[in-house]
Amino acid sequence: MPELRKDPIVGRWVIIATERAKRPNDFAGQSVQIRGTGFCPFCEGNESKTPPEVLAYGRNNGAAPNTPGWTVRVVPNKFPALGIEGELERSGEGLFDRMNGIGAHEVIIETTNHQLTLAQLSVRQIEEVLWAYRDRMLDLKNDKRFRYILIFKNHGEAAGASLEHTHSQLIALPIVPRQVREEVSSAHRYYQDKERCIFCDMVRQELADGVRVIVDNEHFVALAPYAPRFPFETWILPKQHLSAFENAQSPLYHSLARLLKEVLVRVDVVLDRPPYNYILHTSPIGEESNEHYHWHIEFMPKLTKVAGFEWGSGFYINPTPPEEAARFLREAQVPAAD
């Protein structure tokens, strides 16, 4: 008998297949291959082919911007979903509401090396990527037009990546997306009821129980959530309460880099280098310090197709119980991290 499970934070129900559960080998392999053919605007030496950079780490003092020698580089998206120029204008048309599409859309180029995936970067290099996320968030928060900054990564064409050179994206939005608002509001209601953070409660219960824990370190835990939408969905949460990613103390970025690499390497081994998405969930601008919301990363390998049932109901059918997914990832034989 399948099981219906409810996510305690957002209230989303999922159907978990408990019989004939799909194991890693049951997912049709769509391994991400780096082809490296053709021109790549993200490679070192091609800096003039992107819009001028907004951040770069690693160049020697005195080196000019938009030249080689960087380690991580952030540039505006050449084909932005939103435009950075202008004032926000709102208008209506009968029943309908719109505003002009003011926002920022940036690309975080995670390495100069076209051949490497994020999982293959050193912990030190992954840490630089995380610092770039933070520095861009802090800078964009000065722009009073923005209410939310969403950072995400699409890896592999099947997960929506249009360029294969490893990169993340940042979109600054003039509104808080409804899904983020609902997540924060649900956590707030729980806090009002219990005076505890629901994520802290979840981390405590999961660490005590252990069955859905994949790996942890001093500051973070990676776990399979109780009601995952997708097979092998994995969340990485700070063990201590912290509501905004960009306000973490500096040792946390190193810890997170280590755990993120650990998760990515395990996923690559168990699922044969699948396409994936991850999303940084953090507090909206202006609400960064609070007791109810707890920033985290939601990681989702792209193994199944979202179809009519999911679109119609917002209700997901997941063919792999999270306890089994966690066990596969926990027991994977992987080399020790550098």
Add this chain to the structure above:
Amino acid sequence: MPELRKDPIVGRWVIIATERAKRPNDFAGQSVQIRGTGFCPFCEGNESKTPPEVLAYGRNNGAAPNTPGWTVRVVPNKFPALGIEGELERSGEGLFDRMNGIGAHEVIIETTNHQLTLAQLSVRQIEEVLWAYRDRMLDLKNDKRFRYILIFKNHGEAAGASLEHTHSQLIALPIVPRQVREEVSSAHRYYQDKERCIFCDMVRQELADGVRVIVDNEHFVALAPYAPRFPFETWILPKQHLSAFENAQSPLYHSLARLLKEVLVRVDVVLDRPPYNYILHTSPIGEESNEHYHWHIEFMPKLTKVAGFEWGSGFYINPTPPEEAARFLREAQVPAAD
């Protein structure tokens, strides 16, 4: 400058690209091809290879069930997402809530002919498919364990169809999915405020305006919604207020079959037979007669990939303005319907 638009019913924001908007030819072709190779359990003559049918139309009086001679046939899904047997049991585990996966999962086989798509069936045959939807809904509503019946279609492998013989699916659920509940609740709030159905208002505004209307007939209109998630997303709504699909007067099924075929044929011409999903949005069980909710079909060709941004925000980037999508579909040269 892109535009942010808000869906007036569910409050979802989307980003509509207004410059460099994608036209039909810009979407990488992934035409659905019927290969017809290999064994098909849905073909006439293979009735014994499915679970025993729960409904069939078209056989001569006296013919045995699960034999050839049918026009539309409904069978339980051989690999159901939910199980039909047993009582609903709810339980908790610390923070978490679950129930056993009681439900029904059925397949509506739309024709005996493996080579045809729904768009290629006659209006009469499509009407039979709609009657099968209705008859199964009415029957399953007698089961007191169910709160919602979701009918949907996945067409083409990229849209999640695992068998190519044209079929729809039905899932009866022991809970009302949150997304359905939100849609109905939003419509209810609008009604409380204005004493009008928001869908009726939308239909009136769109018919008066015309720019997003694709095609209409005496009872139905097909339009591109103001804030579509996906390029060429199309909704089909009854012009007169009606809250539940299964309670329509019989002439409406014929009208709907004509308009649905018209839309599918136009989509096949303009987008070169794309994979697609459609979902029947109707009132929850026990709330079928009301003034605020208005049943409809949401049709979404599968042209783009949903990626990190959409998963993280519930906010969609749509590269084709609905006004342009509607114009392409409206102006398509198609043969007259039979």
